[in-house]
Amino acid sequence: MKDEILRLLKGNVEGFISGQEISEKFGVSRTAIWKYINQLKIDGYEIEAISKKGYRLISSPDILTNEEIAGSLNTKYIGRSIIHFDSIDSTNNKAKELALLDEKNGTVIISEEQTMGKGRMGRNFISPKGKGIWMSIILKPDINPLNVAMVTQIGAAAINKAFREMKIETLIKWPNDILLNKKKICGILTEMSAELTKVNFLVMGIGINVNLDEGDFTEEVKEMATSVKIETGKSLSRKEIVSRILNNFEVLYEDFIEREDIEKTISICRENSILIGREIRVIKRENSINAKVLDIDNKGELVVQYEDGKRENLISGEISIRGMKSYI
Template sequence: MKTKVLNLLSENSYVSGESISEALGISRAAVWKYINILKKEGYIIDSSTNKGYIVLDRPDVLTSVEVSPFIRTEFVGKNIVHFNTISSTNTKAKELAADNCPNGTVIISEEQTSGRGRLGRQWVSPKCKGIWMSIILRPDIPPMEAYKVTIIAAAAVHGALAENGADSLIKWPNDIIMNGKKVCGILTEMNSELSKIHYLVIGIGINVNTEDTEIPEELKDKASSLKLETNRHFDRKLLLGSILNNFEPLYKEFTSTGSIETSIAVCRDHSAVLNREVILLEGNKSSTVKVVDINSNGHLLIQESDAVREILSGEVSIRAKEGYI
């Protein structure tokens, strides 16, 4: 009911308590109660005895009612589950996926207390400073091809950042880089049988308006935020909508045709590693190789001595010879 009251309020003109009461079939006292709840949540609402209520300002939160106006998808993000604080959006997404929540559901939290990156690394997620979300998907694809959705997500984030005036590069397969530092990580997890995927969870963590003091000292040479790298504040709602709007058509291309060529083209054109020498880590072994291409399957092609070898994202990690990338 609180959301329904909010949806009836306007930012351009006053709405009377009587009209809200009649539209929702609740008492004027109930309208007043929900208005006060919204005020406590950060909405600036002016009340006038003769005019009614008007929204003067909205809080910087990623709730469904705040984000939905920016989403133009068919199913991704049509169901948003929002939290103020949560241990990990991926963990909660797996719980909800197991309970058969709708395909395309997005889990968002303003803060994560136990955010995770690839290979179990910690991801620091300060409150209301980033986008910490997970997308639940149920693709009819072989489990061995699930890694391709990570590449799709990377291309979608890059496209969204470009739409919002931020230049970035993609460090194959799941990091977004600005000025040589990581601003976004993507973590894909899967529940499947040998031949069937029950669900995928695509975790996306973006340091949006994170301040320098909120980045751990030991990570400052590797990690940054959009705000720190561009010297401007970003609208998280607009950016989140852009990511989902970019993601869905790339994902539908894959599920309908089996191709991720559009996503691969983005990753090639904006690669942080293509035609560069990098350190390849395979278990306890490390070697210097040159990245020569990303093939149509999203595998990295590397040159070692006189041979070109194809590697998969789940098998290796790559590092720059100096710095992060």
């Protein structure tokens, strides 16, 4: 009922709707309507109430609910079902749980905070309440498990494109990090349930430091991580970022899944790569080898050349990459 009243208010932003009109429309008492209006105010909605005129929505909070995001989506199925939490241990954990219960393709799990957010290789991911984007997308592609790494790069390309549309010049650290001013603002963690030649489902976790402040980061993390707010000096709409990401993701994802076309994704990753042309260290388990990044090939593999002249194509997920002297 609360969501239905909200939709009604959103559809009448130019004028007031009387409590009697809302009461008759939904078949509940005016006292019940008043209670739902108060609940919306607690959620952060600014609603003007004037005797004999009714209610009018003044402004909406930057919360990541279906009601706040759906209106900006032009997707067919990505994000058309958004399951929102105020707090959760990990959106990836919940997404995997729901995928096993046959939650539909394209469903997005999103939370205002994570208490046990995680990155690659079991690292913790700082996820404070209301300041970032902590979400996971359930995907059920009919692809060979060997090609799952490409989906991660589709995610990176979609996120980078979304920020570029907002005039924020982010770069991609192959294959799953987004950087701003050479510091990480976003990480992607893709997890898979698969058989030998079949993917049952994927869960793509996306964590973005949008409006975090300096005090939200530990001293250790500050060396390599930042937020969009810190780097640009202004707060951004998380709702806008989410909708842009989902819109861009579906276009690139469908190119790959339906037409086996990864060209646009690779082009974005290549043109916005922070690694190509750089000297890096390739870390494989306990070994660290100096190399120069030459390219990202048409399969999304990173092409490097070692100091002895040998070239190698690196596959997403098999290595860690660090700059020669720092994170990048």
